[in-house]
Amino acid sequence: MDFGIQDKWALVCAGSKGLGRACAESLAEEGVNVVIVARGVEALAETAAHIGANTEVEVRTVSADITTAEGRKEALSACPKLDILVNNAGGPPAGNFRDFEIADWEKALHANMLTPIELIKSVLDGMIERKFGRIVNITSAAVKAPIPILGLSNGARAGLTGFIAGLSRQTPVHNVTINNILPGAFATETMNGRMAAMAKQSNQSIGDVAKSRLNAIPAGRFGEPKEFGQLCAYVCSAQASYITGHNFLIDGGVYNGTL
Ligand code: NAP
Secondary structure, X not given: OOOOOOOOEEEEOOOOOHHHHHHHHHHHHOOOEEEEEEXXXXXXXXXXXXXXXXXXXXXXXXXXXXXXHHHHHHHHHOOOOOOEEEEOOOOOOOEOHHHOOHHHHHHHHHHHHHHXXXXXXXXXXXXXXXXXXXXXXXXXXXXXXXXXXXXHHHHHHHHHHHHHHHHOOOOHHHOEEEEEEEEOOEOXXXXXXXXXXXXXXXXXXXXXXXXXXXXXXXXXXXXXXXXXXXXXXXXXXXXXXXXXXXXXXXXXXXXXXXO
């Protein structure tokens, strides 16, 4: 199926590794020019080279911290026009909420709630004017089924989800949609870090933690970033103009509910 987004421009935040990178790759495979933002220059260069070698799209990289106003400004100024925005940033650390200070909460809120909202504020009216826009926020399965040691993530992402629920109904009349994609357990650096934290907290080996996580996944495996990126590309497609305000859970069947 042709997704009808060839020659569009996408800004993919936190796009040099893992799920963000997979979104950038899948969009590029659909002919979308991509601006990829991350802090580390090496992974950015490697990702850009990989996309450049496998597609014919234009790839630009911005080395910046997307959670800062300056970083967002740099990222936005690298896009000639913005048709697709993939909001993403690193997740907050795990821990016992009794140890979190206000500064920890502020950091989590900036990364996982306020940064996406600020970026949406910057791009939405242009999308509305041009009658095309796709905004995807990478959140977490923890929005639907909170994970006890991820209080900062549970809280900050729930705030974003509530905001998006309201905004996303105001835009589809202009062919601008806003959706969230909620990853379960995907094989990325972040997930390895999470498993290491869980192992430390529960006094187990990382292998044992991985095994018990796998036992709880009906699909019997961790997700592959590529399948996440492909869902993102579909949600950004021309065909998906009637889909807005959704929370797409992609978790191998872990969430055990009828709806
Ligand atoms: P990952 O593989 O570790 O990649 C994280 C990416 O984000 C890297 O490109 C990193 O590059 C970039 N990044 C982090 N902080 C940034 C910042 N402040 N500014 C710009 N770029 C930044 O992580 P992932 O697994 O894809 O996770 C992506 C998001 O999904 C995270 O919020 C994570 O908590 C959430 N999530 C993941 C899973 C999972 O199973 N993987 C499950 C639930 C939720 P630099 O470090 O070089 O900046």
